[in-house]
Amino acid sequence: MKQHRKVALPRYGEYNCALKYIVEQGFETECILPPPLSRRTEDLGARNSPDLVCTPFKTTLGSMIEALEAGADTIIMVHGACRLNYFGELQEQILRDLGYHFDFINLSLFNTGKKRDILRALRAINPRRSMIRAGRSLYEAARMVEHLDDTTSFYYQNCGFDPTGQYRKIYWRFISDMYAAQSLPDIQEGYRNAVRAFEDVALSKPPDPIRIGIIGDYYTVMDPFSNLEIEQKLADMGVEVHRLMNITNDMLRNSNKNKQAKIREFSEFSMGASSTTDIWQAQNFAERNFDGLIQVKSACCMPETDIMPVLANLSQDYKIPVLYLTYDSQTSDVGLMTRLEAFYDMVEMRRKVTL
Amino acid sequence: MSEQKMPMIGIPRAMLYYRYGPLWERFFQVLGVSTLLSPPSSRGILEAGARLAPDESCLSLKMLMGHVETLIGRCNCIFIPRYSNYGYTELFCTRYEGIYDQARNIFRSSGQRFITCNIDAQNGFPEAKAFEQFGVELGFTAKESRRAWREASRALEQRKKAEDRSQKELAGKPGIKVLAAGHSYILSDPYLGKPILDNLDAAGVVTLRADALEPETARKACARFSPTCRWIVSEEIVGGVLLWKEKADGIILVSAFPCGPDSMTNELLIRRIRGVPILTLVLDAQSGMAGIETRIESFLDIIRFQKGAMV
Numbered sequence: 277m278k279q280h281r282k283v284a285l286p287r288y289g290e291y292n293c294a295l296k297y298i299v300e301q302g303f304e305t306e307c308i309l310p311p312p313l314s315r316r317t318e319d320l321g322a323r324n325s326p327d328l329v330c331t332p333f334k335t336t337l338g339s340m341i342e343a344l345e346a347g348a349d350t351i352i353m354v355h356g357a358c359r360l361n362y363f364g365e366l367q368e369q370i371l372r373d374l375g376y377h378f379d380f381i382n383l384s385l386f387n388t389g390k391k392r393d394i395l396r397a398l399r400a401i402n403p404r405r406s407m408i409r410a411g412r413s414l415y416e417a418a419r420m421v422e423h424l425d426d427t428t429s430f431y432y433q434n435c436g437f438d439p440t441g442q443y444r445k446i447y448w449r450f451i452s453d454m455y456a457a458q459s460l461p462d463i464q465e466g467y468r469n470a471v472r473a474f475e476d477v478a479l480s481k482p483p484d485p486i487r488i489g490i491i492g493d494y495y496t497v498m499d500p501f502s503n504l505e506i507e508q509k510l511a512d513m514g515v516e517v518h519r520l521m522n523i524t525n526d527m528l529r530n531s532n533k534n535k536q537a538k539i540r541e542f543s544e545f546s547m548g549a550s551s552t553t554d555i556w557q558a559q560n561f562a563e564r565n566f567d568g569l570i571q572v573k574s575a576c577c578m579p580e581t582d583i584m585p586v587l588a589n590l591s592q593d594y595k596i597p598v599l600y601l602t603y604d605s606q607t608s609d610v611g612l613m614t615r616l617e618a619f620y621d622m623v624e625m626r627r628k629v630t631l
Numbered sequence: 632m633s634e635q636k637m638p639m640i641g642i643p644r645a646m647l648y649y650r651y652g653p654l655w656e657r658f659f660q661v662l663g664v665s666t667l668l669s670p671p672s673s674r675g676i677l678e679a680g681a682r683l684a685p686d687e688s689c690l691s692l693k694m695l696m697g698h699v700e701t702l703i704g705r706c707n708c709i710f711i712p713r714y715s716n717y718g719y720t721e722l723f724c725t726r727y728e729g730i731y732d733q734a735r736n737i738f739r740s741s742g743q744r745f746i747t748c749n750i751d752a753q754n755g756f757p758e759a760k761a762f763e764q765f766g767v768e769l770g771f772t773a774k775e776s777r778r779a780w781r782e783a784s785r786a787l788e789q790r791k792k793a794e795d796r797s798q799k800e801l802a803g804k805p806g807i808k809v810l811a812a813g814h815s816y817i818l819s820d821p822y823l824g825k826p827i828l829d830n831l832d833a834a835g836v837v838t839l840r841a842d843a844l845e846p847e848t849a850r851k852a853c854a855r856f857s858p859t860c861r862w863i864v865s866e867e868i869v870g871g872v873l874l875w876k877e878k879a880d881g882i883i884l885v886s887a888f889p890c891g892p893d894s895m896t897n898e899l900l901i902r903r904i905r906g907v908p909i910l911t912l913v914l915d916a917q918s919g920m921a922g923i924e925t926r927i928e929s930f931l932d933i934i935r936f937q938k939g940a941m942v
C-alpha cells in the first residue's frame with residue numbers, strides 16, 4: 277500500500293468538487309483534478325475504446341488518461357446502473373494495455389449489496405484514516421452536491437433573462453468556491469454568497485416565459501461538456517430551462533418514491549437505469565404545461581433508446597413536442613444549434629397559434 | 632376469429648425465447664393454456680421490426696418487435712416476460728427489463744393485450760415466485776402454478792443437459808473446430824446466426840457453441856476471469872469461451888449491432904485471450920450476410936494455415 281497517494285476520479289460535470297472534497301477532507305489524501313473535458317479528452321477516449329460502447333465510457337476513459345498524465349497514481353472508478361457497473365474493469369484493462377502503471381480502485385468490485393464491502397472500499401482508499409472522518413466528509417459532500425444542484429437549476433432557469441451578464445459570473449464564482457471549500461462552513465458560505473448575489477441582479481423576465489424541460493441519461497444530461505452546453509444555449513435564446521435530473525433529486529432527496537405508480541400507464545416496471553425517473557419527469561413537465569421536452573442521450577445508451585416509444589406516446593397524449601438528441605463524438609456545436617433553433621421556432625409558433 | 636377460438640397466449644419466437652422457450656411452453660402446457668408461437672424469423676419480420684422499434688435499438692430488439700407484430704390480433708394476449716435479475720449481482724441486459732413496456736407502447740394503438748411475468752429477485756420475485764404469481768394472474772391456484780413451474784424448470788434443465796452432452800461429443804470429433812460465441816437468440820435464429828453456422832458446416836468445420844454449456848460451470852469460470860461482469864447471459868457466454876477455447880482452433884464472436892453488454896465483454900475477451908485467432912462479426916439490420924461469408928472464409932484460411940504450419 278502506498279504511503280502517499282495521488283488520487284483522481286474522471287470528470288463528471290462539476291461534481292468533481294464534491295469528489296475532491298471527500299478525497300481530501302475525508303481521507304486526507306491528495307486529489308488530482310483531471311483537466312476540464314475537451315475535444316482532446318474525447319478523442320483520447322474514443323480512440324482507445326470499443327466503437328459500440330456508450331459515449332460516457334469513452335469520455336471517462338479519456339479523462340482517466342489525462343489524470344494519469346497530470347501525475348495521478350491512483351484512479352477511483354464509481355459504479356452504477358446499466359453498463360456503468362462494468363466500466364471500471366474494462367477501462368483498467370485498456371489503460372494497462374496502453375502501458376500505464378497505477379493503482380485502480382474499482383468501486384464496482386465492492387458493490388455486492390453487503391455492508392462490509394462498503395467498508396472495505398473505504399479502507400482501500402486510505403486504510404489509516406478514521407471511518408468517522410470519512411463518513412462526515414460524505415455527509416458534507418452531499419450538502420455540497422445539493423447546493424451545487426440547487427444553484428445550477430436556479431441558474432439555468434433564470435440566466436437567460438439577465439441583461440447584465442452578472443449571473444454567469446456569480447455562477448462560476450460559486451463553482452470555484454466549491455472546488456476551494458475545505459469545510460462545511462466554507463460550503464455554506466459559498467452558497468449563501470451566490471444566493472445573495474443572484475438576488476441583487478434585476479432580471480427582465482416576461483410573466484410567461486417559454487419553458488423547456490430536459491431529461492436524459494445520467495452522464496450526458498448532467499455534463500455540460502458532453503451535451504455541448506445545451507442548457508446555456510437554450511437559456512441564451514431566452515428559455516427557462518428546467519432539468520430535474522441531477523444527483524440531488526435522483527439519489528439524495530429521492531422525494532418521489534411512487535414514480536413508477538404515477539407513470540404506470542406508460543411504464544409498469546422500470547425499463548432500466550434512468551428510465552423511470554426520466555419518464556416521470558417528462559410527464560411532470562407535460563402536466564405543468566411546458567412548451568417542449570428535450571431528451572439528451574449518449575449514442576448507444578440502451579435505457580434512453582428504449583423509452584423513446586414511451587416518450588412518443590406521452591408527447592401525443594399531452595400534446596407536447598419532444599426533441600430527441602443523440603450525442604456522439606461527431607456531434608457538432610453548429611449542428612446542435614441548428615436543431616435547437618428549429619425547435620425553439622416551432623415551440624414559439626405553437627404558442628402564437630394556441631393563443 | 633372470435634375471441635374464444637383464438638389461442639390464449641402468443642409467444643414471440645425471438646430473444647429470450649431461445650433461452651427459456653422450453654420452460655415457458657411447458658409451463659403453459661401443464662396448465663392447459665393454448666399458445667401460438669410466431670413463425671421462424673425472416674427478412675420480412677426483421678424489416679417490420681426495424682420499422683417499429685427506435686432506430687438505435689439493437690438488432691435483437693428489432694427482431695423481437697417484428698415477431699410481436701405477427702401476433703397482433705391473433706391471440707388474446709402476447710406474453711413478454713420481464714427478466715430483470717436473479718439477485719443483487721445477478722443481472723440481465725437492461726433491455727430485457729424494458730421489452731414488455733416498450734412493446735405496450737409501440738403497439739398501443741392496436742389495442743392488443745400484453746401480459747408479463749416479472750422476474751425481479753431484488754424486489755421479492757425470484758423466478759419460482761414470479762411464475763407462481765403469473766399463474767395466479769392467469770386464473771390458476773398457487774399450487775397448480777407451482778407444479779407447472781417445477782415441471783417447466785425441469786424441462787429447461789433437461790434441454791441444457793442435452794446441449795451440454797452433444798457439445799462434448801462434438802468437441803471429441805477430429806478436424807478443425809471453431810467456437811461460436813454469442814447470444815443464443817442470435818446464433819440460433821434462422822435468419823441471423825443460422826446462415827453463419829451453415830456456412831461453417833459447409834466448410835467442413837466442427838462448430839462448438841459457447842452458449843451450450845452448463846450455466847453454473849460457465850458462470851464460475853467467468854467470475855474468476857472478469858469479477859464485475861454481472862449480466863448472467865454474458866457471463867455464460869464468456870465462461871463458455873474460456874472453458875472451450877483450448878479445444879478450438881479459432882473463436883468467432885457474433886453479436887448484434889449495437890449490443891451493450893457485448894460491446895464490453897467482447898472487447899475484454901479480445902484483450903485478454905491470447906493464442907487463439909478471434910473473428911468478430913457484428914450483425915445489423917441492413918447488411919445481412921453480405922461480406923460475412925468472405926470474412927469467415929479468410930478466417931478459416933488463417934486457421935488452416937496456422938494448423939498446417941504447426942504440423
Ligand code: SF4
Nearest residue numbers: 689691724726890891
Ligand atoms: S444483450 Fe445485446 S443483443 Fe441482447 S437485448 Fe441486450 S443489447 Fe440487445
